[in-house]
Amino acid sequence: MYRKPWKSIPLFLTVSLLAACAAKPRVDIYIEPVVGREGTQVDERTGALTTEQHGVAITVEPLDEVELFELTKRPEINPYIGVSRWGNVEPLYTVFEITVRNSDNKRVEVGETAILIDEHGEQYGSLPYDFFKDLYRDEHPRPSIYYDIGYRYDYPYPRSYYRSPYRYYFRRPFYPRRYYPFYRAPLHMYHAHPDTRVLNNTRMFTRASVFDGSKLFPGAKRMGLLVFERLDVGTTDMKVVVPEVRITDNKGKRHKTNFEFDFRQVVALEE
Numbered sequence: 001m002y003r004k005p006w007k008s009i010p011l012f013l014t015v016s017l018l019a020a021c022a023a024k025p026r027v028d029i030y031i032e033p034v035v036g037r038e039g040t041q042v043d044e045r046t047g048a049l050t051t052e053q054h055g056v057a058i059t060v061e062p063l064d065e066v067e068l069f070e071l072t073k074r075p076e077i078n079p080y081i082g083v084s085r086w087g088n089v090e091p092l093y094t095v096f097e098i099t100v101r102n103s104d105n106k107r108v109e110v111g112e113t114a115i116l117i118d119e120h121g122e123q124y125g126s127l128p129y130d131f132f133k134d135l136y137r138d139e140h141p142r143p144s145i146y147y148d149i150g151y152r153y154d155y156p157y158p159r160s161y162y163r164s165p166y167r168y169y170f171r172r173p174f175y176p177r178r179y180y181p182f183y184r185a186p187l188h189m190y191h192a193h194p195d196t197r198v199l200n201n202t203r204m205f206t207r208a209s210v211f212d213g214s215k216l217f218p219g220a221k222r223m224g225l226l227v228f229e230r231l232d233v234g235t236t237d238m239k240v241v242v243p244e245v246r247i248t249d250n251k252g253k254r255h256k257t258n259f260e261f262d263f264r265q266v267v268a269l270e271e
Contacts, residue, residue, distance in 0.1 A: 028267070028268050029064075029233065029265065029266070029267050029268065030062070030064045030265075030266055030268065031047075031062035031064075031094070031238075031263050031264065031265050031266070032047055032062070032263065032264055032266055033047050033048070033049045033062075033261075033262070033263055033264075034237070034262035034263060034264050036262070037051075037260065037261075037262055039051055039052065039053070040261070040262075043059075043061075046061050047061060047062060048060065048061035048097075049061075049261045049262070049263075051259050051260070051261065053245075053247075053255075053257050053259065054105070054247045054249065054255050054257065055102070055103045055104055055105050055247070055249070056100070056101065056102055056103070056105065056108050056245060056247055057100075057101045057103070058098065058099070058100050058101075058242055058245070058259045059098070059099040059101075060096050060097070060098050060226070060240055060242075060261045061096060061097045061098075061099075062095075062096050062263060063095045063096065063097055063225075064091070065081060065089045065090065065091045066089075068080045068081050068089075068091055068095060069081055069089050071209065072205060074201075075089075076198055077198055077201040077202045077205050078202075078205070079092070079132055079135070079136065079202050079205070079206055080092055080093055080095055080225075080227065091230065092230060093127070093227045093228060093229065093230050094116070094227075094228045094229070094230050094231045095225055095226070095227050095228070096114075096225070096226040096228075096240060097223065097224075097225055097226075098114070098211050098223065098224055098225070098226050098242070099221060099222070099223045100214065100216060100221060100222045100223075101216075101220075101221040102216035102217065102218060102219065102220050102221070103218070103219070104218050104219070104250065105218060105247055105248060105249050105250065106217075106218065106248045106249060106250050106252070107215060107216070107217060107247075107248040108215070108216040108245065108246070108247050108248075109213075109214075109215050109216075109245070109246040110213050110214055110215075110216070110222070110242065110245050110246075111213045111243065111244060111245075112126075112128060112211065112212045112213035113125050113126050113128070113213075113243075114126045114211075114226045114240060114241060114242050114243070115240070115241040115243060116228050116231075116238055116239070116240050116241075117238065117239045117241065118231065118235050118236075118237070118238045119235070119236055119237040119238065124228045124229055125228075126211070126226045126227055126228055127210075127227045127228065127229070128210065128212065129206060129207055129210045129212055132202075132203065132206040132210065133203055133206070133207075136199045136202045136203050136206070137199070209224065209225050210224060210225055210227060211223075211224025211225055211226055212224065226240070231265060233267060235265050236264055236265055237262070237263075237264050237265075238262075238263050238264070238265065239260055239261065239262055239263075240260070240261045240263065241258055241259070241260050241261075242258065242259040242260075243258050244256055244257075244258065245257055245258070245259060
């Protein structure tokens, strides 16, 4: 027995709605390595750059929104991305993965802060864990976003706070003209309503993922994320600097050096 065509419409609409709401990573801005710096090797598959000095190798790899999305199985606890109600994934920061390896030195010390310098000389420091700890602390619900007829937006808090799992929606009633002019009548309002468990899990994930420096003994390695404020779309060339890496070799001789990596931001036009 065949299903009547009109009876399939609700099923089709339901499937379409679920597909539209599913998280769909999309890459339109990405960062690629710049080859040419002496002593630097590039991984063609991942786009990572590796530099080795005095028996210490540091690898820096840029992460796009697909790779950031795949860091967790639950997008709501991922502080580095924002997921819209239609499932579009947007990076909230410019993120690199760093790996430090100590081959045979007595001790290697790496600070928690890296530096990013763009082609205009603007300098950015990597965001420490304390930044995210304060951002995702327990708080009472508070207003987040207002929409009016003029499509003007107000973001009183960092964009990473506006996350769909944390907020609920309601429609404001229309106000008479004499109390509230029509062209200023608010249509929508979002209130942040954080879930304590989600906030705790977000802080725990950030604690485990943000690079906070390290002391490495022979044969050890340390990985983590270097998180910077999101770069302007017009930024092209940039340099990531891991400053003042302190190396103590087996003879007790000390070295202090910087590791530098060149990248370029590319904007892919959507068809």
